[in-house]
Amino acid sequence: MPQASPQPIDLPFLQGGGECGEIIRETDWSKTPLGTPESWEPALKIALGVLLSSPFPMHITWGAEFIQFYNDGYRPILGSNKHPQAMGIPIWESFSEIWDTIGPIFHGVMEGQAVRFKDFKFILNRNGYSEECYFNFTCSPVKDETGNIRGIVTNVIETTDKVRAFIDNKRAKLELEVVQAETASQRDRFAQFFMQAPAAICILTGPDYRYELVNPLYQQFFPGRDLLGKPLTEAIPELVGQPLMGIIENVYRTGELYEGRELYVPMARKADGIIEERYFNFIYQPRPGPGGKVDGIFVFAIEMTDTVLARRKIEASANLFRMQLNAIPNIAWTNKLDGEVDFYNQQWYNYTGLDEKQFNGREWGSIIYPDDLDYCLDSFQCILKGTTGGEYEIRERRADGEYRWHLVRILPIKNEQGALQSWIGTATDIHDLKMLAAQKDDFICIASHELKTPVTSLKSSLQLLDRMKEQPSPVMLPKLIAQANRSVEKIGSLIEELLDASKLNQNQLNMVKKTFKVSEMLKSCCNHVRAAAKHELIFQGDLELTVFADEHRIDQVVVNFVNNAVKYAPESKNIYLMVKKMGRYVKVSVKDNGPGISPDKIPHLFNKYYRAEYTGAQYSGLGLGLYISAEIIHRHDGEIGVDSKLGKGSTFWFTLPLSS
Structure with missing residues (x-):
């Protein structure tokens, strides 16, 4: 099959068609003799439109190269060996084992000879082994607008099961004729064979499907019920109106064998018992009577209830496990034994911003920081070689494009016997912890x-x-x-x-609050600045306002503000200390006429360990002064902040509740 093109084809005549339609749209046809779909001739486009919209199995070959197209109805004929690679390549490549047979047929059709075959026998290798297959099919030429034959459309129905059933039925008919010709003792031996058979068997006779024979294993399905000699719906009345009755009636009417797997049949085990959810594998084989007309049905049954319910329990357990993974706050996923990811929880899609429906699980490497990818793969493969799990740290891209550090843990999932079943992985965001450690x-x-x-x-x-x-x-x-x-x-x-x-x-910064006048506190603080005689402290505002606060701690905040003004605005000779009433609060501000603060630095000024730069120079200090000041004000139920513009100075301020 030609390699897939980078983008799916979007053309009206290629719409629909299920899986095969999707394959046709995603195939890079430019690498085939047909060229790109836009250039295909109208006859091919019309034929493909019919093929993709038809539920009937259809197959098209085009051109002298016999390039193949087929729809979902035809796909089962290709088995597991020929699909999807058959799409877009010559038919003689896909069916090389029978080309000697069908080659002359297809060449004849290209010359205008339409053909029709019934129950045609082929020996196909479509599932890794040669098997005898039968088909009803027609091959008709497809002409272009000028009448030239350009391709072949094949309508096909596989009749393998029907032919085999016919053969089996014919064999059964011959056996029945032999049995009918035998003596009574021979009929007894035949009945005895059914009775001792290791499978559940019964025979239903006549249009009311009366139990003619019931072997012990079949009787075990219905302990305590009297079946033999009774019509089916009388013996098991809960079957009335169920789909199973329609299946039995169809087998009796048409003479066609029916095979059902894990068929749901709600039935009670005992006559007065509770209706249970039960599942069976059934074979209903018609029994031909005199003249070949069906007069009964052989029933071969195996109860699959325990198997089906056990599988559903496993599936429910798996779904519950995945729901639990979706409930945890961490990114989580599961891996198969070979490491392939088979499930991501919702947190993965929330973090990465990827579309769950479009995301290919193999693309997870695109989320890893490029410099971490090799380390991630090596660590992951090393863990898979053991049975105890492990962990490693990598950076993963968030939906907004930021790469953040994550701690990845991979742990084994084992069964009760300790055998490794799969792997579970989690990724915990440790970015802030790593940044704090660096700080x-x-x-x-x-x-x-x-x-x-x-x-x-x-x-x-x-x-x-x-x-x-x-x-x-x-x-x-x-x-x-x-x-x-x-x-x-x-x-x-x-x-x-x-x-x-x-x-x-440690939440041990004690506050000793009392009522004091703000102006007196301001005048008594910052004596070291006055002593240096390089800056003048100018007081403004309402000098009579009082607050209920820890005077020593508030003094500490003001000194920090003033020291910063001296440090970062050395040319600002005047430093203003202002007091203003704002509703139930007092606002205290320290203003300088220095160079101001860059807008990108303002959000970080009150962070722990942050130290600002001024004209390229790094000032001394631990980066704790403003952080401590902010905590002091917050513990007084006040607010703290700064207003600044480059070239126009800065004003650091805080508010405190007025004393009652």
Whole structure:
């Protein structure tokens, strides 16, 4: 069969046709002598339209090459060996074993000789072995608009079962004639054979299907019921109106053998018993009487109820298992023993955004981050070689295009005897955990660096002081002591931030609230900024407003805001501290006239460990100040935020409830 084209063909005359129609549409016909479907001649298009819309088995060969088309009705004739590869290739390739027989027939039809055959015998190899098959078929030429023969349409019905049934029936008729000619003792031996047969057998006689013979195994289907000599519907009245009766009537009327598999027949076992859900494999073989007319039916039956119900239980268990997988929040799937995925839960489709109906399970590799694919395949194959399962970490693409880290676990599913049946896999999103771990690693490096600088400075100051302790220098001594004090203050500030962050994590950051005037708190804080005399703190707003809060913690927030203004807006000489009443709240703001903050940084300013950059320079600090400030305000039932535009300064603010 020619390889499939990249996109399915969408032409009106190729619509429908079930499985075979889909194969025709997806076949790359440009690689065949016929060319692309758009270029096909009208006669072929019309013939294909008829073929795809017909439920009758049809087959078309086209051109001198005898290129094949067929519909779903014809497909069973090809068995498992010839379909779907037969589509689009010459018929002599598909049916090479009988081409010597049908080749002359097809060449004759191409010359205008239509043919018809009944119960024609072929020896076909269509299921991996040679078998005797029979067919009724006609072959008719297909002409184009100029009358030239361009192809052949074949209408075919396989009569193998009918011929075999006829042969069997003929054989049974001969056997019956022999039996009828035998003595009574021979008839007794024949009856005895049925009675001792290892299958459930009965004989139904006449148009009321009266039980003429019932062997012990058949009687076991209906313990306690009196069957022999009674009409079928009298012995088993619950059969009235059931499809089974229509089948029996058809066999009796037409003389055609019927074979049914796992046929549903609701029946009671005992006459007064409960109607049960029962399933049987049946063979109804007509018995010819004098003159060849059917006068009875041989019934061969095997009850399949336990098998059917057991299979349904397994299927129900599998469906329940899949429902449970759909209920869990993780991505989950199951693999066959060879690793092929045979089920994805709904979370997989929700995460990937793939269409469940269109997704081919073999395309899962497209979801894996390219750099992780080889590692994923190697890890997966290594797990499949064992029996205990395993895990590995990879990145998988989300529906929005983001690749996120997942922990993949593959575990074995074993039966009660411990034999491996299949595999189950889960993928847990660990992206945020990995990012947090990376943040913590960065924080440790930052903290180490930030503490190292003041410790080194303090150590240096103490070493110099130690050297001059015998002869202290009146000039250097104050400078060294001041430098040592600054280093101690820096170390203390860093340690306090670390302790506050730790207390926040453990929910131990205590608040000692009281009523105080906001303006007095603002005037008493930030003395270190006033002492440096580089910036002027300007107070604005309602200076009489009071709040009920932890004054020390609120002071800590304001100092953090002011320190940031000094650090990131060094050229802004004026720093404004503003107080404003807003309904039941007080809004406190710290405003500078510095360079402002980039919009992409604003959403992250209050995140743990975040440190902003200013004109390419990274400032010192642990990235905890604003995070701690936000937690303090939130624990006061207030809000915190920042308003900033590049080139126009920044305003950090928070709100607190007014004191009642």
